[in-house]
Amino acid sequence: MNNKQHLVSLQNIDKNFIDGENTLKVLKGITIQLGFGEKIAITGRSGCGKSTLLHIIGLLDKQTGGEYRFIDRDTLELSETEKNKIRNVDIGFVFQHFHLIKELSVIENVLLPSLNINSRNNRERAIDLLKKVGLSERINHRPNKLSGGELQRAAIARALINQPKLMLCDEPTGNLDKDNSDKIIKLLIDVSNKENTAMIIVTHDNDIARNVGKIINL
Amino acid sequence: MTTIELAWKYSKCRFANIIAMLTIAICVFVQVVVMAVLDGMLVDYKNRINNLGEQLRVDLPYAGNNEKVYRLLADKIIANKKVKAVTPVLQNYAMLNYYYGYQPIILRGIDIKKELKFGNIKKYLLDINSNELSTLQNKQSADSTPIIIVGARIAEMLGITAEDIGTQKTFCHIEFAQQGTDKMVRRKFKIISRFRSSIGFYDEYLAYIPLSIAQDMFKINKQKPVNLISVWVKDSKINGKELAGIKLAITKESSAITDKLGIEPVRVKTSEDMWSSFFEGMAHENALMEIVMAFISFACGFAIFAIMYTLVADRIRDIGILRSIGYSRGRVIILFTLSGLILGVIGALVGSVGGVLFAPHVSKVYEFIVGHPLYPPRLFGAKELYIYINYDFVIIRTLLAILVAIIASLPAALWAGYKEPLEALRNE
Numbered sequence: 001m002n003n004k005q006h007l008v009s010l011q012n013i014d015k016n017f018i019d020g021e022n023t024l025k026v027l028k029g030i031t032i033q034l035g036f037g038e039k040i041a042i043t044g045r046s047g048c049g050k051s052t053l054l055h056i057i058g059l060l061d062k063q064t065g066g067e068y069r070f071i072d073r074d075t076l077e078l079s080e081t082e083k084n085k086i087r088n089v090d091i092g093f094v095f096q097h098f099h100l101i102k103e104l105s106v107i108e109n110v111l112l113p114s115l116n117i118n119s120r121n122n123r124e125r126a127i128d129l130l131k132k133v134g135l136s137e138r139i140n141h142r143p144n145k146l147s148g149g150e151l152q153r154a155a156i157a158r159a160l161i162n163q164p165k166l167m168l169c170d171e172p173t174g175n176l177d178k179d180n181s182d183k184i185i186k187l188l189i190d191v192s193n194k195e196n197t198a199m200i201i202v203t204h205d206n207d208i209a210r211n212v213g214k215i216i217n218l
Numbered sequence: 219m220t221t222i223e224l225a226w227k228y229s230k231c232r233f234a235n236i237i238a239m240l241t242i243a244i245c246v247f248v249q250v251v252v253m254a255v256l257d258g259m260l261v262d263y264k265n266r267i268n269n270l271g272e273q274l275r276v277d278l279p280y281a282g283n284n285e286k287v288y289r290l291l292a293d294k295i296i297a298n299k300k301v302k303a304v305t306p307v308l309q310n311y312a313m314l315n316y317y318y319g320y321q322p323i324i325l326r327g328i329d330i331k332k333e334l335k336f337g338n339i340k341k342y343l344l345d346i347n348s349n350e351l352s353t354l355q356n357k358q359s360a361d362s363t364p365i366i367i368v369g370a371r372i373a374e375m376l377g378i379t380a381e382d383i384g385t386q387k388t389f390c391h392i393e394f395a396q397q398g399t400d401k402m403v404r405r406k407f408k409i410i411s412r413f414r415s416s417i418g419f420y421d422e423y424l425a426y427i428p429l430s431i432a433q434d435m436f437k438i439n440k441q442k443p444v445n446l447i448s449v450w451v452k453d454s455k456i457n458g459k460e461l462a463g464i465k466l467a468i469t470k471e472s473s474a475i476t477d478k479l480g481i482e483p484v485r486v487k488t489s490e491d492m493w494s495s496f497f498e499g500m501a502h503e504n505a506l507m508e509i510v511m512a513f514i515s516f517a518c519g520f521a522i523f524a525i526m527y528t529l530v531a532d533r534i535r536d537i538g539i540l541r542s543i544g545y546s547r548g549r550v551i552i553l554f555t556l557s558g559l560i561l562g563v564i565g566a567l568v569g570s571v572g573g574v575l576f577a578p579h580v581s582k583v584y585e586f587i588v589g590h591p592l593y594p595p596r597l598f599g600a601k602e603l604y605i606y607i608n609y610d611f612v613i614i615r616t617l618l619a620i621l622v623a624i625i626a627s628l629p630a631a632l633w634a635g636y637k638e639p640l641e642a643l644r645n646e
Binding site for chain 2: 081088103104
C-alpha cells in the first residue's frame with residue numbers, strides 16, 4: 001500500500017441545491033483527506049450538510065464544485081458501472097434507519113452486497129461477521145423480530161461483508177438509546193480496527209465523535 | 219445473494235403478488251377451458267361426420283356406363299392399403315310427403331349389407347334389435363314394402379316415435395321425379411329404423427334405402443346406375459393430411475381409367491372437403507374466440523402492470539438500499555423483471571395445468587352449479603360434451619401469458635431502475 005496515497009481526498013468541495021431561482025449552498029470549500037484505516041467523525045448542527053457530504057463520499061451524489069478523488073481517481077470521471085463497483089466492493093454503508101430488507105433474514109441481508117463477489121466463502125464470512133457483532137443466534141431471524149440495536153449490528157455486518165476499504169456511517173446511533181449507542185460505536189470502532197477499514201461517522205453527538213478520534217466540524 | 223434469489227424472495231411475500239399470480243392463472247385457465255370446449259365441438263363434429271358417412275367420396279359423371287366405371291374404380295381404390303372398403307351409392311333428391319306438406323330429402327341408395335359391415339350406420343341407429351337387423355339386411359319388409367331408414371328429425375316430422383317402430387304406423391310416402399320426364403312418381407316405404415347422428419343436416423334431410431330399390435326408382439337408360447362411390451378407410455381416426463394423401467392417390471388412379479374410357483374425370487372429395495364450409499365456419503369462430511382470448515391476456519397484462527407498479531412503489535426504499543450497496547440500474551431492472559417473470563411462470567403454469575385438469579369436468583361442474591347442461595344434448599346433439607385439449611394452444615397461451623407478465627413488469631422495472639438512489643433512500 002502506498003502510504004502517500006489517500007483513500008479519500010476532498011479538495012474545496014462545494015454542493016449547491018437549486019430550487020427554482022434560489023440556490024442553497026450546503027457545502028462550501030470542504031477539504032478532507034482520509035488515509036487507509038483512518039477514522040474520522042463529522043459533526044455539525046442539523047442541516048449543515050453532514051449527510052450530503054457523506055453521500056458525495058459514498059458516490060451517491062456529486063459535488064457542485066471542487067475535486068473528490070477516491071483512491072487517487074477523480075470521481076467525476078468514473079462511469080456509472082465503476083461507481084456501482086466501488087459502492088459494492090470498496091464502500092460499506094451504515095444508515096440511521098438501518099435499511100434492512102424486511103423480506104430477507106438477517107444473514108440474507110448481510111449477504112446482499114456479496115452479489116458481485118465470486119467468493120465461495122461468503123456465507124462463512126457472513127456468519128463470522130454476525131458472530132463478531134453478536135448476532136450469531138439471530139442469523140435466520142427476520143428484521144421485524146430484532147431490536148433497534150440488533151438491526152444496526154446486522155447493518156454493520158452487511159457493510160463489512162465485502163471487506164470494504166471505507167465504511168460510511170450516517171448517524172448510526174440516531175435511532176438508538178444511550179446504552180445501545182455506546183455499544184454500537186464501540187462495536188464500529190472495534191470491527192473497523194479488526195477489518196482494517198477506514199471509517200467516517202456522521203453524528204451530531206460530540207461524545208460519540210470524541211470516541212472515534214479525529215473530528216471535523218462543519 | 220443472486221438477483222434471481224432476491225427476485226424469488228420478492229415474488230412470494232406480498233398479497234399483491236398472489237393477486238397478480240392468480241390474475242395470470244385465471245386468464246390462462248379460462249382460455250384453456252373455453253378453447254377445449256370449442257375445439258372439442260369441432261373435433262366432435264369431424265368425428266361424427268367421419269363416422270357416419272364415408273371418409274372419401276368419388277363423384278361419378280352422371281352420363282355414361284357408371285356401373286362399369288364403378289367396378290373399374292372400386293378395384294383400383296380397394297388396392298390402396300389404407301382403404302377398408304368401397305361401397306356403391308345412388309343418391310338423389312326426393313320429396314317426403316307428410317301430413318303437413320312436403321319435405322325435401324336426400325335419398326341415399328346403399329348396399330345395406332356392406333354398409334352394416336364397413337360403415338358406421340349401426341352405431342347411430344336408435345331402434346335396433348336382432349329381428350330388425352335381419353330386416354335391414356333384406357331389401358324389403360315382411361309385407362314386401364321397400365324399407366327406409368330415416369334421420370331422427372324426419373321421423374319426428376312424421377310423428378313417429380320409438381314405440382311406433384315395427385308397427386303399421388311407420389309407413390311414409392316419397393315422391394321423386396323420374397329422369398327425363400316431368401312426371402312425379404310416388405312410392406310407399408316402411409320405416410324400419412331411425413338414426414341420430416346429431417348433425418342437423420343428416421338427421422333432417424337424409425334417408426337410406428337399399429341400393430337396388432334406388433336403382434330401380436331412378437333408372438332411365440342404365441340398368442344399375444351408381445352416382446358415387448363411398449370409400450371407407452381402415453383408420454377411423456385418420457387425420458385430414460392422410461385423407462388428402464389418399465384422395466390424391468385415388469384421383470391419379472381414376473384419371474387413368476376415365477381417360478381410357480373417354481369420359482369426364484371423377485371428383486374425389488374427403489369428408490372435410492364435403493363439409494369444408496361448415497368446418498371453416500367453426501374454425502373461423504374458434505379463431506375469433508382465440509383473438510378474444512388474446513385480448514383477455516392483454517387486459518390481464520394491464521392488471522399485472524398496475525400490481526407491479528404498486529409493488530415497485532412499495533419498494534422504493536429497498537431500491538435505494540440496493541443501489542447504495544452497488545446494484546446497477548440494469549440489475550435493479552432485471553430484479554423487478556425477474557419478479558414479473560416468476561409471477562408469470564407460476565401463474566401461467568398453475569392456470570394451464572388447472573385448465574387441462576378441469577376442462578374434462580367443465581360440463582359436470584357447470585351442471586352441478588347451474589342445474590342444466592352446458593350444452594343441452596337436444597341442441598348440441600351429443601350425450602356428453604366432447605373436450606379436446608390442443609396442447610399446442612395450451613403451450614402457446616402459457617408462453618403468451620409469461621410474455622405478457624414480463625412486458626407488463628417492464629415499465630415498473632424501468633421506473634425502479636432509473637430511480638435515483640438518494641431519492642429512493644429518502645422514501646419512507
